[in-house]
Amino acid sequence: MNSARYGKKAFATLVLLVASLAGCATSGDTVRAGEQVNREQIVRTGVVENVREVQIENTRNTGVGSTVGAVVGGVAGSYAGQGRGSIVGSVLGAVFGGIAGGAAEQAGGRQAGLEIAIKLDDGRAISIVQAADETFRPGDRVRIISDGITARVTR
Numbered sequence: 001m002n003s004a005r006y007g008k009k010a011f012a013t014l015v016l017l018v019a020s021l022a023g024c025a026t027s028g029d030t031v032r033a034g035e036q037v038n039r040e041q042i043v044r045t046g047v048v049e050n051v052r053e054v055q056i057e058n059t060r061n062t063g064v065g066s067t068v069g070a071v072v073g074g075v076a077g078s079y080a081g082q083g084r085g086s087i088v089g090s091v092l093g094a095v096f097g098g099i100a101g102g103a104a105e106q107a108g109g110r111q112a113g114l115e116i117a118i119k120l121d122d123g124r125a126i127s128i129v130q131a132a133d134e135t136f137r138p139g140d141r142v143r144i145i146s147d148g149i150t151a152r153v154t155r
Helices: 003-022 064-078 084-108
Strands: 042-056 111-120 125-131 141-146 151-154
Touching (some): 111 141, 125 151
Antiparallel strands (some): 111 125, 141 151
């Protein structure tokens, strides 16, 4: 098999794997079983005072991107030469593939978010960061749904 053609197939496989991992994100309408189903939620109301756009970054990388990248890069790099060149190519391919796979996983975990400052009806002020899957403007009347640890702003 032609090594250049195999390298292209390996790279295409890596791209497909990373793209499929990025597709695992959920929207704000998704309810997680065991975390929100059949549990009492605290509902408070208030008025939006300010909205600021932020980037939410995935801090819980699974390592899958790095691992897949290293394997695919190592295999693709092994076809770069013969003898010692093949070994060097395999090692370099694994290192660079791992770095690229890790970066792709982290980039896939970034999403647009909002920091929403709210004046509660009881007079207290709070701020919540969440995915930018709804639009809020100062003056909007909102509900804050909380389990005592996590919270979400909704209309």
